Amino acid sequence: MNLEPTQEQTALGERLRAVGATQLGADVEAREHTRGLQPGDWQRCAQARILALPVPTAYGGLGLDPLSCAVALEGLGHGCRDNGLLLCLGAHIWAVEMPVAEFGTEQQKQRYLPALCDGRMIGAHALTEQEAGSDAMALTARARRDGDGYVLNGTKRFVTNAPIADVVLVYATLDPALGFTGVTAFLVDRDTEGLTVESRFEKTGMRTAPWGEITLRDCRVPAGARLGAEKQGSRILARAMAWERSLILAPLLGTMRRQIEQCVQYARSRSQFGRNIGRFESVAHRIVDMQLRLEAARLLTRQAAWKLSGQDASYAPEAAKLTTSEAAVATFLDAMQVYGGLGYTTDTDIERNLRDALGTRISSGTSDLQRVLMAEKMGITARARRTPPPAQAARPGGERRAHAR
Numbered sequence: 312m313n314l315e316p317t318q319e320q321t322a323l324g325e326r327l328r329a330v331g332a333t334q335l336g337a338d339v340e341a342r343e344h345t346r347g348l349q350p351g352d353w354q355r356c357a358q359a360r361i362l363a364l365p366v367p368t369a370y371g372g373l374g375l376d377p378l379s380c381a382v383a384l385e386g387l388g389h390g391c392r393d394n395g396l397l398l399c400l401g402a403h404i405w406a407v408e409m410p411v412a413e414f415g416t417e418q419q420k421q422r423y424l425p426a427l428c429d430g431r432m433i434g435a436h437a438l439t440e441q442e443a444g445s446d447a448m449a450l451t452a453r454a455r456r457d458g459d460g461y462v463l464n465g466t467k468r469f470v471t472n473a474p475i476a477d478v479v480l481v482y483a484t485l486d487p488a489l490g491f492t493g494v495t496a497f498l499v500d501r502d503t504e505g506l507t508v509e510s511r512f513e514k515t516g517m518r519t520a521p522w523g524e525i526t527l528r529d530c531r532v533p534a535g536a537r538l539g540a541e542k543q544g545s546r547i548l549a550r551a552m553a554w555e556r557s558l559i560l561a562p563l564l565g566t567m568r569r570q571i572e573q574c575v576q577y578a579r580s581r582s583q584f585g586r587n588i589g590r591f592e593s594v595a596h597r598i599v600d601m602q603l604r605l606e607a608a609r610l611l612t613r614q615a616a617w618k619l620s621g622q623d624a625s626y627a628p629e630a631a632k633l634t635t636s637e638a639a640v641a642t643f644l645d646a647m648q649v650y651g652g653l654g655y656t657t658d659t660d661i662e663r664n665l666r667d668a669l670g671t672r673i674s675s676g677t678s679d680l681q682r683v684l685m686a687e688k689m690g691i692t693a694r695a696r697r698t699p700p701p702a703q704a705a706r707p708g709g710e711r712r713a714h715a716r
């Protein structure tokens with residue numbers, strides 16, 4: 312396994328760093344209050360081919376391998392200060408584009424992928440419900456077969472991109488008694504009758520990333536809107552989560568890198584007791600620990616990316632996501648300490664980065680759930696998989712594949 316970036320990968324990361332630093336994320340502080348992306352940023356990302364990174368070339372993408380994407384996106388995060396924009400991009404690429412690319416029919420790929428790559432369409436992924444968060448396969452949104460189509464009913468919440476999405480990848484069940492085996496995925500266009508979006512909750516961080524609730528009320532979609540086969544939803548979700556957990560936090564590695572570079576500069580220039588604070592061992596060692604966490608998270612992210620190209624990534628995606636999100640929170644807390652009182656003000660990026668990073672320990676499955684999944688995949692808590700016998704199928708809740716998120 313060679314995780315060292317090639318010259319091409321490094322050059323792409325550098326190019327995206329420059330795009331992020333000079334073209335994206337303007338006025339991020341002001342937009343924390345208005346809760347939205349900078350007008351034009353999505354189109355600029357499309358022009359820079361960021362939306363196209365992993366998508367096959369036949370459908371308007373660059374067709375890059377996951378490791379190249381990891382290096383490229385770390386570069387982007389190094390340059391771009393708007394973590395909300397980076398989250399929106401990640402949800403769009405990993406939880407919508409990739410499922411369409413891997414499970415879509417030829418017609419669905421032709422219809423959605425070129426438009427998702429060139430910025431004409433934005434994607435959202437709608438899984439979470441009020442009573443189905445970590446226990447995602449307990450979802451109750453219903454899909455009822457009706458003639459040559461389906462009728463969808465249910466409410467999803469905390470959906471990143473919901474207010475700006477043109478297409479929503481919705482997970483619904485044909486019958487809650489079937490548990491995870493009943494889950495089916497649908498590509499629902501925003502203008503479909505019966506689909507409404509509301510934005511009720513204010514976020515602690517990632518405030519520039521629009522999110523919301525999606526309600527489906529007797530929302531009729533043609534059979535051609537189904538992604539994959541009936542009852543294949545949990546498989547599609549598992550694969551989408553492998554992509555998302557491996558790569559959605561790759562830009563955050565760049566954010567951590569920028570923050571550490573700033574801490575080094577500050578430690579070399581801020582003087583107390585007649586010497587630069589970096590000369591105090593506790594300050595220097597704190598920054599060393601930040602660097603160690605970054606390097607561990609980067610290696611695990613690249614390892615997960617590498618393994619994604621193979622048949623079974625095992626627990627590499629969970630390890631990458633868990634380590635990177637926890638490293639980010641610890642890094643921004645440490646940065647605040649290095650800067651002292653100044654770090655606690657809103658004059659630096661530190662407090663915003665910290666608030667943004669807190670959300671990454673929850674989205675794409677909480678840190679607890681990453682550990683639960685790793686324990687299962689390591690065989691510590693392995694559970695038997697079975698299809699519910701008919702007698703049990705009628706039981707409320709039916710078969711649950713716990714923690715399928």
Ligand SMILES: Cc1cc2nc3c(=O)[nH]c(=O)nc-3n(C[C@H](O)[C@H](O)[C@H](O)COP(=O)(O)OP(=O)(O)OC[C@H]3O[C@@H](n4cnc5c(N)ncnc54)[C@H](O)[C@@H]3O)c2cc1C
Binds near residue numbers: 436467468671673
């Ligand atoms: C910034 C952000 C963006 C998001 N974007 C999206 C999106 O685009 N689409 C979408 O569908 N959802 C999205 N979500 C929702 C997210 O996936 C859920 O919030 C998350 O999976 C947790 O579910 P929950 O909030 O219901 O918490 P719960 O599942 O209720 O968890 C509450 C607490 O219990 C713990 N817990 C639960 N079960 C276990 C267990 N078995 N073992 C140990 N601890 C457990 C959790 O770790 C947590 O601490 C987003 C969330 C955030 C914060």
